[in-house]
Amino acid sequence: MAKACVSIVKVTDVYKSLQESLRLSDGLGGLNTNDRILIKPNIVSWDFDLPFPPYGVVTTSAVIGALVRILAEHGFRDLTIGEGSLPKLKPQGEVVYEALGYKKLQERYGVKLVDFNQGEFVPTDYGDGFVLDIAKQALEADKIINVPVLKTHNQAKVSLGIKNLKGCLSKKSKQFCHGVGDGELSLSFPRIIEKLPVALTIIDGLYTLEKGPGPTGKAFRKDLLIASRDSFACDVVGAAILGYPAKEVDHLTNYAKDHGYSLEIEDYEVKGESIADHQKYVEHDFEWSADNTGPAGFEKRGITGLAIRKYDSSLCTGCSVQFNPLLILLSSAFKGESFPNVEVVSGKQQVASTGFDNSILFGKCACHSNKNNANIKKSIPLWGCPPDLKKLTEVLAEEGIDCDYNEYLRFRNYLFDRYKGKTGFNLADWSVE
Numbered sequence: 001m002a003k004a005c006v007s008i009v010k011v012t013d014v015y016k017s018l019q020e021s022l023r024l025s026d027g028l029g030g031l032n033t034n035d036r037i038l039i040k041p042n043i044v045s046w047d048f049d050l051p052f053p054p055y056g057v058v059t060t061s062a063v064i065g066a067l068v069r070i071l072a073e074h075g076f077r078d079l080t081i082g083e084g085s086l087p088k089l090k091p092q093g094e095v096v097y098e099a100l101g102y103k104k105l106q107e108r109y110g111v112k113l114v115d116f117n118q119g120e121f122v123p124t125d126y127g128d129g130f131v132l133d134i135a136k137q138a139l140e141a142d143k144i145i146n147v148p149v150l151k152t153h154n155q156a157k158v159s160l161g162i163k164n165l166k167g168c169l170s171k172k173s174k175q176f177c178h179g180v181g182d183g184e185l186s187l188s189f190p191r192i193i194e195k196l197p198v199a200l201t202i203i204d205g206l207y208t209l210e211k212g213p214g215p216t217g218k219a220f221r222k223d224l225l226i227a228s229r230d231s232f233a234c235d236v237v238g239a240a241i242l243g244y245p246a247k248e249v250d251h252l253t254n255y256a257k258d259h260g261y262s263l264e265i266e267d268y269e270v271k272g273e274s275i276a277d278h279q280k281y282v283e284h285d286f287e288w289s290a291d292n293t294g295p296a297g298f299e300k301r302g303i304t305g306l307a308i309r310k311y312d313s314s315l316c317t318g319c320s321v322q323f324n325p326l327l328i329l330l331s332s333a334f335k336g337e338s339f340p341n342v343e344v345v346s347g348k349q350q351v352a353s354t355g356f357d358n359s360i361l362f363g364k365c366a367c368h369s370n371k372n373n374a375n376i377k378k379s380i381p382l383w384g385c386p387p388d389l390k391k392l393t394e395v396l397a398e399e400g401i402d403c404d405y406n407e408y409l410r411f412r413n414y415l416f417d418r419y420k421g422k423t424g425f426n427l428a429d430w431s432v433e
């Protein structure tokens with residue numbers, strides 16, 4: 001049997017490098033010019049209120065623009081770009097597309113722009129009682145071109161092509177994929193692809209991200225494009241470049257088992273650059289104290305009286321995005337005095353333990369699952385799905401935990417400013433010429 005082929009191209013000029021990447025991988029070989037083609041970027045989140053560094057977080061418009069141009073030059077006419085970002089973006093889908101320059105692609109090439117969150121989702125039965133609500137526009141496409149980012153993920157280790165398809169799900173199904181038992185992350189989301197006509201994956205590696213998937217991670221310029229008509233092969237190579245053998249990534253292992261794939265890199269044909277020349281380990285997770293009482297940084301600062309349990313895979317992206325800000329806020333409340341014996345639990349399965357005077361329940365799931373928890377002396381529920389940062393600051397203040405919201409604002413500015421003037425970091429990569 002022929003090995004699935006994956007191309008790795010060092011980016012010099014995005015348009016020319018993408019052409020080369022598609023040539024080496026025969027990327028357009030599975031497409032017909034009259035196909036309805038859906039291009040699926042990764043726009044996990046965006047922010048118009050506070051500074052947002054998209055490096056390694058959001059698919060570059062440079063790659064999307066080059067792809068649309070190449071497709072148009074090859075005679076493809078029915079092109080759509082679709083994404084279902086975090087629900088917070090719901091009313092802003094159009095504005096995000098405008099900010100990313102996609103409106104120019106609409107004017108120039110007639111590309112349709114769809115925000116899955118504003119469209120219909122179709123309950124899709126996978127045959128064994130496993131049902132996911134998938135965006136109708138994704139199901140109705142003849143072919144999907146998946147354009148994820150080359151980044152790590154603090155829960156899934158890597159977030160590449162298969163993971164990017166989670167953006168085709170309704171909010172409810174996204175939350176289901178961060179479930180427990182059969183709904184556990186590494187078992188659930190790899191199945192999405194089974195019902196989607198993904199014909200080509202192009203991993204945008206202009207930048208890569210450690211401790212992703214959001215902007216709290218740290219980005220590096222990488223200048224790579226990884227492409228394949230085989231989604232799994234593309235992810236195996238992408239993971240290898242990030243320093244993760246496929247057999248160490250649970251969702252890839254599960255997918256391989258269910259679909260008869262090899263986890264050995266030698267079983268895939270790599271064209272172009274070699275993996276070895278670009279392989280560099282990128283950290284995926286935040287360091288936590290050995291006794292699970294908080295991030296390593298809290299221990300170093302001497303914060304006491306506070307036990308923040310490490311997030312698990314049942315914490316959905318919505319709460320994950322707010323979790324780091326929660327840490328910043330809690331850290332800002334430390335003025336040298338011990339916290340009043342507080343534990344923080346989150347997600348769908350963490351149970352507040354005995355021995356604490358106060359139990360902070362972060363997010364509606366933790367609030368519900370700990371409702372009748374006899375271990376709790378005093379509960380401090382932070383409702384919301386996910387909780388709103390300003391509101392939670394108010395709730396904590398009522399309990400004598402005085403967080404400084406300005407500290408969070410400073411943190412956001414810090415995240416953005418750390419790339420300013422840095423060679424290779426160019427916000428123009430999120431615009432279309």
Ligand code: SF4
Nearest residue numbers: 316318319363365385
């Ligand atoms: S509260 Fe958080 S963990 Fe629960 S469903 Fe909402 S986002 Fe997910």
